[in-house]
Amino acid sequence: MPVQNDEAPSFIHAARREQLVRCAIELIAEVGLAQASTVRIAERAGVSRGVLTYHFRDRAELIEQVVRSVYDTGAAFLVPRMRAVTSPRDLLLTFIGGSVELYAAHPTEMAALTAVYAEGVSRAKHRRHTQERSDVEAALREGQERGEFRAFDVGVMYATIRGALDAALVHIAGGGSVEPYASELQTLFDLATTSVRGN
Template sequence: MPGRTADEGASFIQAARRKQLVECAIEVIAEVGLARASTVRIARRAGVSRGVLTYHFRDRAELVEQVVQSVYDLGAEALALPMARAGDPRQALLAFIAGSIELYAAQPVAMAALTEIYADARAADGVSRARHRRHGREMSEMAAMLRAGQSQGLFRDFDVDVMCSTIRSALDGALAHILGGGRAEPYTTELQAIFDAATAAEVTR
């Protein structure tokens, strides 16, 4: 089996270094907030000079964006299998709720970093969740799932945008609870029950 070429080896090393720097940025932002997470502090956490960091990321804004992407990637990976196994939109909704809360419990540092970034959206390199494409994609996919459930007769007729916002707000509450040291239960069970009832097709008597 042929080994890596010099260029491939260099690319691999650079990718590994970028990943390390993003992970260190996540840790620092989660600990001290976005405003205090300077490139110097992040580089120090990674055990490198600030010049190494700025070699891989042109500025802090690019690094912050990579943090956001990395956390959403964790979410996509965590939810991929349970969502794929869901047999219909109703099961997909329950899997989305459970999988999201399990992610929060499994990745509290990453979720805390994302929360800090979104909380400081007005900073020069802050990020607005409402305008970020990954958040928009998540909401669009949730809306498509709910509309599919309505078209299949599994969900009642409700305003999809309102329901999406309500589910997102409830999950935000679960995240705040977990980041505050709370347990995932009873949030998973209760939110599944609440939204299963809230979306259920009306039964004619």
């Protein structure tokens, strides 16, 4: 008599959901969010629309999972690098340089996320984006408290960094190279944030 594996159904369910999210990412990156219907996503995955609606209650839930998956990819790429540094300055430079490298390493995921946000999904209100903002602003404040960074408005500085990284994403998506783009951004924000030495 075969051994009953209670984990098998949930594992299969998770694997199928992951497959469907991956197909959605690829399709959205290719044709945009508006054209990525549940029917087309199911077709790409080689399943019926009923299978897709079994795993996701509606298209909105699937798109939410797409966004989460892309952020998870970014976290897996960036977090180990950021944990390897200790100072706020190095954390900031790692975040900036690593983000540009991320865009080049995962163009499909970045294209899908860009397409989702371009269709009216609010990045500013998404939990994962607000967490990024909170983490970067916390590092900026810590740098100021340690005397590594000069006095500046943390919110404005984060918005400027985010804007520069958005421009970097456009640059990479257009076929541009990581270098010297990444190192130039690192130098730019190092000069913009670092306190005047010797004072």
